[in-house]
Amino acid sequence: MFSIITDHWATLCAGLGYTLMASLIALVGSLVIGTAFALMEISHRKWVRLIGRAYVELIRNIPLLVITMAFFVIVPMFIVKVDGFTAGTIGLTIYTSAFIAETVRAGIESVAVGQMEGARSVGMSYTQAMVHIVFPQAIKIVIPPLGNQFINLVKNSSVLAFVAGFDLMYQAKIIANLTFDTFDTYLAVGVFYLVLTMPLSYLMRYLEKKWVTA
Amino acid sequence: MKLFKQTLAMVVALGLAAVLTACGQDAASRDALAHAKEVNTIVWGVKADTRLFGLMNVKTGKIQGFDVDMARALTKQILGPSAEATLVQVTSDTRVPMLKGGNLDTVIATMTVTPERQKVLDFSDPYFNAGQSLLVKKGSPIKTVADLKAGTKVIGVQGSNSVDNVQKAAPKTTVLQLSDYAQAFTALKSGQGDALTTDNGILYGMSKQDPNYVVVGGTFTKEPYGIAMNKGQTALRLAINQALKELKASGAYTRLVNKWFGDIPGFDAKEVE
Amino acid sequence: MQNFIDAYSQVNLAFLLRGLWVTVEVSVTSIFFSFLIGTLLGIARYVKVRFFSSLVGFLIDLLRNLPLLLILFFTYFALPKIGIRLGVIPASIVAMTVFESAMLAEIVRSGINAVPIGQMEAARSNGLSYAQAMIQIILPQAFKKMIPPIVSQFISLVKDTSLATIILLPELTYHAQIVYGQNANYAIPMFVALAVLYFIANYTLSIGARLINRRLNHA
Incomplete structure (x- = not known):
């Protein structure tokens, strides 16, 4: 296993870079899109709510691979050229946005409206109330699920291997085919994924525990 | 429900097997020919994504092609007329680990004999002489491998030696590796790459499926296809070589070549033997 | 339009449905086994047997933090x-079961954690053994709360079977x-x-879960 890591260090690091990049871009993208759809879901207009709901339900029930392949195969045929990395990242973004939308909607609904009113009634300005009262609470609600989504993104980004997206899994397959040493290669790549996800996973658990009990 | 029970047994067996591995007989190293004679079948890894060699027929769910017919003929030649070939789908990406893992007795799947592969596998005598070439959209500016310059993208398949070859022949081009030939051809049609490279026989199959895509530039490598098996399976290798000779002598081999490649324009059936 | 008519020929649809059947077969079997194993692991983690629980916990964390694709390959x-x-x-089935069991174990653990500790104490003081209290008092309450996350996990499982294309399932x-x-x-x-087919498969699962949920709440 160690010879795989030392012999193919550059390849693995390149893969790690693409994995991380795709995950980060998708995190930001899905946050924006997810929040937008969350806001639509709690809109006062019925048809806006309906669109929001339909998007979330549809995307949640279709496999990430199918969404990604659609961007890789269909979009370039008719609309615009997207390469494997882009198709994979867009697929990840759209897929994750449905889950973010659910998280954000639940978060917004759980924040008591009274908090803001209470802060205003003791003489805080709107901005003060937002900065000192609402925002700190909102972050505590949002960070743990977002962290978990990021872990999921890192894991799910392995779908890029299907569309030649140069990620860790794609490089793993290439190394396995070069060395014919499947066992050690996947063991080594597993370690690379764990280096990314394990610390994050423990950090999230720590934050959850700290903030829930506090 | 049968599947339920099987899997339950499987999960239990998994734990046990992990413990008992050291004592168990390794399937990759047992005598594959002796075992094949016992069960009257040979387990072949064949392609299901490659027209002319091994392609899934959507209507029947069966795999058809030259490699598949060869597997059937060789099985009967070795084990007798009552024997049937067992076909298992592989891709370029999965055939070596599956063979080494002992899931297959042997692989007949457009597999070129290369020095790297000979380090980990044994091969029969070549049964088909292909050569690597390029497939492009009609009217493409790419005419030969020399046109693959910086900025061009060429599509290949993971685990095929054509990706290594094209990287050597055209070091500046970007190679995109997909998981099988169906995906690779779809990617070419989607414009993910400027050309698709692999052995000419496979490319002619794609061109036959969609005549908007043509094989260009002749061949730039020699790709002798061999039948692969695990190291040390000498009895099986000799039996396959013997059966190959017999099929060639009886004319059965030529009939199969003509059946699959006889009407392919630009393809010289004489060259492959 | 002609493409759609041609594509949905009887031959192609039959071929797709044969694929759907394998998806269902693999999903249902994996759901069954991962529910069983996940629950056991979740309890093993909850009860805090020295060394054993932390070992189980570590293994679960390892599996939860790896891509399923890698586990399938492996x-x-x-x-x-x-x-x-x-x-x-x-x-x-084995790969899906291993991965999803780890995911479910975490859900089960936090579900049991959410049941007030007094419940256990009360049950024990009424003469129930630890195992009896767990099975008769704690788990039924925990499962009621766990149904939504468990169903999401099963929907993920059905979707994730598509990743097994990489090993030619x-x-x-x-x-x-x-x-x-x-x-x-x-x-x-x-x-x-x-x-459409994945949506139908998963929506059926959601509706089934809703029915079970309703029955549990009426019971």
Whole structure:
């Protein structure tokens, strides 16, 4: 296993870079899109709510691979050229946005409206109330699920291997085919994924525990 | 429900097997020919994504092609007329680990004999002489491998030696590796790459499926296809070589070549033997 | 439009449905086993047996933090090296079960954690053994709360079976890829069919769960 890591260090690091990049871009993208759809879901207009709901339900029930392949195969045929990395990242973004939308909607609904009113009634300005009262609470609600989504993104980004997206899994397959040493290669790549996800996973658990009990 | 029970047994067996591995007989190293004679079948890894060699027929769910017919003929030649070939789908990406893992007795799947592969596998005598070439959209500016310059993208398949070859022949081009030939051809049609490279026989199959895509530039490598098996399976290798000779002598081999490649324009059936 | 009509020929649809059947088969079997194993692991983690629980916890964390794709690969291609050889369907089921059990164990653990500790104490003081209290008092309450996250996890499981195309499991997505791989005109119709079929499969699962939930709450 160690010879795989030392012999193919550059390849693995390149893969790690693409994995991380795709995950980060998708995190930001899905946050924006997810929040937008969350806001639509709690809109006062019925048809806006309906669109929001339909998007979330549809995307949640279709496999990430199918969404990604659609961007890789269909979009370039008719609309615009997207390469494997882009198709994979867009697929990840759209897929994750449905889950973010659910998280954000639940978060917004759980924040008591009274908090803001209470802060205003003791003489805080709107901005003060937002900065000192609402925002700190909102972050505590949002960070743990977002962290978990990021872990999921890192894991799910392995779908890029299907569309030649140069990620860790794609490089793993290439190394396995070069060395014919499947066992050690996947063991080594597993370690690379764990280096990314394990610390994050423990950090999230720590934050959850700290903030829930506090 | 049968599947339920099987899997339950499987999960239990998994734990046990992990413990008992050291004592168990390794399937990759047992005598594959002796075992094949016992069960009257040979387990072949064949392609299901490659027209002319091994392609899934959507209507029947069966795999058809030259490699598949060869597997059937060789099985009967070795084990007798009552024997049937067992076909298992592989891709370029999965055939070596599956063979080494002992899931297959042997692989007949457009597999070129290369020095790297000979380090980990044994091969029969070549049964088909292909050569690597390029497939492009009609009217493409790419005419030969020399046109693959910086900025061009060429599509290949993971685990095929054509990706290594094209990287050597055209070091500046970007190679995109997909998981099988169906995906690779779809990617070419989607414009993910400027050309698709692999052995000419496979490319002619794609061109036959969609005549908007043509094989260009002749061949730039020699790709002798061999039948692969695990190291040390000498009895099986000799039996396959013997059966190959017999099929060639009886004319059965030529009939199969003509059946699959006889009407392919630009393809010289004489060259492959 | 003609593409759609051609693509949805009887032959192609039958081929897709054969793929769907494998998806369902693998999903249902994996759901059954991962529910069983996940619950046991979740309890093992909750009860805090010295050393054992933390070992289980560590293994669960490892599996939860790896891509399923890697676990699938490993099960099919790497395990044979240590003598475990599985066909493609059992390999998919084993990989899915291993991964989803770890995910479910975490859900079960936090579900049990959410049941007030007084419940256990009360049950014990009424003369129930620890196991009796767990099975009769704690778990039923925990499961009621766990139904929504468990169902989401099962929906993920059904979707994730598509990843097994990488080891050539002849399931729905793989069959669709074969169809459009042979005729690119069928690409759009095939993706539409995939979306519809997966949606139906998962929505059925959600509705089933809703019915179970309602019954539990009435009981």
